[in-house]
Amino acid sequence: MEIIFQLLIDALLLAGYYALLSSGFSLMWGVSGIINLAYGSFVLVGAYLVYTFHLLEMSLFLAFPLTVALGLISGVVLQHLLINRLINYEPFTLLVLTFGFDMLLSNLLNFFFKADVRSLTLESLSGSLFVSHFIVPYNKLLVFLLSFLAILALQLYLKGTWTGKAIRAVSFDRVGAELCGINPGKIYTISTSLATALAMLSGGFYALLQGFTPFDSGGITLKAFFVCVVGGLGNVHGLLLGSLVLALSEVFSGFYLGEGWKVVISLVILVLFLLWKPQGVAGVKYA
Amino acid sequence: MLKLLSFIFVVGCLFPLFANPYWLRIASSALLLSSLSYAHNLLFYFLGYPAFGGIAFFGLGAYTFSFLYSKGFPLIPSLLLSMLIPSLSALILLPIMLRLKSHYFAISTLALQVMLMELVENIEFFGGTKGYALNLSHHANIIAYYLFLLALLGLFLFVILLERSVFGRTLKAIKEDETASLTLGINPMPYKLSMLLLMGMSLGFLGGAFSIWSAYIDASTVFNPTLSVKTFFVLILSLNSPIYGPFLWSLFFEMFFETLWSNFPQMHGILLGLGIMLLILAFPRGLKWKRS
Numbered sequence: 001m002e003i004i005f006q007l008l009i010d011a012l013l014l015a016g017y018y019a020l021l022s023s024g025f026s027l028m029w030g031v032s033g034i035i036n037l038a039y040g041s042f043v044l045v046g047a048y049l050v051y052t053f054h055l056l057e058m059s060l061f062l063a064f065p066l067t068v069a070l071g072l073i074s075g076v077v078l079q080h081l082l083i084n085r086l087i088n089y090e091p092f093t094l095l096v097l098t099f100g101f102d103m104l105l106s107n108l109l110n111f112f113f114k115a116d117v118r119s120l121t122l123e124s125l126s127g128s129l130f131v132s133h134f135i136v137p138y139n140k141l142l143v144f145l146l147s148f149l150a151i152l153a154l155q156l157y158l159k160g161t162w163t164g165k166a167i168r169a170v171s172f173d174r175v176g177a178e179l180c181g182i183n184p185g186k187i188y189t190i191s192t193s194l195a196t197a198l199a200m201l202s203g204g205f206y207a208l209l210q211g212f213t214p215f216d217s218g219g220i221t222l223k224a225f226f227v228c229v230v231g232g233l234g235n236v237h238g239l240l241l242g243s244l245v246l247a248l249s250e251v252f253s254g255f256y257l258g259e260g261w262k263v264v265i266s267l268v269i270l271v272l273f274l275l276w277k278p279q280g281v282a283g284v285k286y287a
Numbered sequence: 288m289l290k291l292l293s294f295i296f297v298v299g300c301l302f303p304l305f306a307n308p309y310w311l312r313i314a315s316s317a318l319l320l321s322s323l324s325y326a327h328n329l330l331f332y333f334l335g336y337p338a339f340g341g342i343a344f345f346g347l348g349a350y351t352f353s354f355l356y357s358k359g360f361p362l363i364p365s366l367l368l369s370m371l372i373p374s375l376s377a378l379i380l381l382p383i384m385l386r387l388k389s390h391y392f393a394i395s396t397l398a399l400q401v402m403l404m405e406l407v408e409n410i411e412f413f414g415g416t417k418g419y420a421l422n423l424s425h426h427a428n429i430i431a432y433y434l435f436l437l438a439l440l441g442l443f444l445f446v447i448l449l450e451r452s453v454f455g456r457t458l459k460a461i462k463e464d465e466t467a468s469l470t471l472g473i474n475p476m477p478y479k480l481s482m483l484l485l486m487g488m489s490l491g492f493l494g495g496a497f498s499i500w501s502a503y504i505d506a507s508t509v510f511n512p513t514l515s516v517k518t519f520f521v522l523i524l525s526l527n528s529p530i531y532g533p534f535l536w537s538l539f540f541e542m543f544f545e546t547l548w549s550n551f552p553q554m555h556g557i558l559l560g561l562g563i564m565l566l567i568l569a570f571p572r573g574l575k576w577k578r579s
Contacts, residue, residue: 085571100564107559260405261409267402268402274394
């Protein structure tokens with residue numbers, strides 16, 4: 001019985017992180033309707049950036065903001081240089097484009113960093129918190145809390161500021177938003193830029209949580225896709241629910257069936273959702 | 288068209304007599320890629336369904352063949368069963384997915400493909416992560432070459448016939464507007480199912496031929512998403528010419544990248560990614576299918 005509670009704690013901590021990991025993907029898909037297959041690579045770029053900054057003995061308090069800033073810039077570049085050129089064609093072209101970009105990025109990472117597994121281990125985060133019989137590793141706890149804060153900030157931005165409201169307006173009804181004087185092109189740029197920054201931020205956390213190689217990107221994009229399909233697009237409840245389902249299925253199938261089955265189980269759930277409820281549990285729009 | 292067909296037939300048949308193993312390999316991979324493209328086009332060009340994960344049936348074919356052959360089955364029956372089983376699985380697995388459109392359909396079939404890959408890797412009975420090493424004759428690569436050629440010519444001829452027949456036009460009517468074709472008394476389901484069957488069959492055959500060609504298969508090779516991307520990349524580039532396009536683009540693609548890879552082995556992933564991006568940016572036009 002105890003083991004179930006321990007697994008639940010693990011799943012909850014993981015779900016918090018997955019919510020942040022998928023938030024950028026969900027934002028981009030929800031707002032501009034783009035399924036960014038290079039998303040996982042951006043997460044890894046973030047991970048390698050933080051890792052490199054750490055090797056250069058930069059403080060993490062500086063490394064993370066710098067990574068986020070670079071993410072914002074690369075999002076703008078991605079939108080202007082690549083996505084805008086194909087945005088008026090069928091969405092399928094963007095799938096191919098972003099897949100090509102994903103290959104390019106992961107192979108570039110492989111070129112610079114080689115395929116060895118890297119990880120960012122900090123002395124101060126190596127222990128665990130013991131609550132009666134349960135173990136809560138410090139790094140997972142910290143990442144959970146920071147993810148929570150980041151999602152809260154994103155939520156406040158989307159609900160509270162003018163730009164945030166404009167983003168939601170465009171996602172809800174593009175033509176209506178245009179009639180109110182919102183320029184969707186600018187909103188797309190902002191949402192892609194935010195999405196990339198979120199990806200790279202969560203990449204930094206990814207480095208704190210586990211080892212990574214340049215070719216993990218497909219698995220990461222799949223996780224984000226899972227969260228968006230199961231939870232649905234358009235609101236934070238969907239994001240949290242989808243992440244919880246993903247974390248629960250991974251933790252429990254990993255424990256009871258073995259690590260190799262984690263992906264199989266989550267893909268089965270994904271396919272069932274795509275067939276049964278493609279708008280997700282809490283989704284408000286069918287993009 | 289028939290001139291080109293007979294040209295490919297004659298040149299294709301004579302090619303192995305003159306070519307060295309290196310060029311035979313490139314020609315085989317070009318034939319494989321173009322046959323894969325024609326097979327996917329049965330569903331994509333004629334019905335508007337991008338089965339991005341169609342390679343799932345290629346993988347099933349490869350596994351069926353390798354499993355049977357390694358258990359001592361003769362070559363030809365194994366090859367026939369490697370056509371039968373994927374086509375039946377396509378008929379069982381895909382119809383329910385046909386309710387999804389456009390990239391939802393694309394991604395759910397891709398999910399199916401990755402799921403099968405992970406499943407096969409986790410089941411020891413199907414070779415697990417070790418895969419299958421087949422014990423074939425020295426001429427396996429030539430046999431595989433002719434099998435690929437056979438598949439290409441068959442599919443090519445079929446596509447030409449489809450373009451000219453009432454059946455093909457009915458398919459296009461369903462693609463353009465399913466409701467309108469319903470009002471004209473066309474029941475789309477039998478058409479869709481027959482195309483699924485044909486796609487599964489040809490992909491399964493190619494999977495079997497691929498096993499003969501490479502003599503070793505494992506899940507990450509035959510269910511590889513890169514194969515799906517290469518195929519759809521060729522298909523998108525050749526959307527305005529469903530008959531010649533896949534063949535010519537595949538030939539170009541394999542020759543170009545093979546030359547590039549053999550000269551820059553360290554960089555091939557980077558160059559492939561870059562090439563895919565540049566080509567799709569240069570030729571994004573011609574995408575037409577049923578919109579959701």
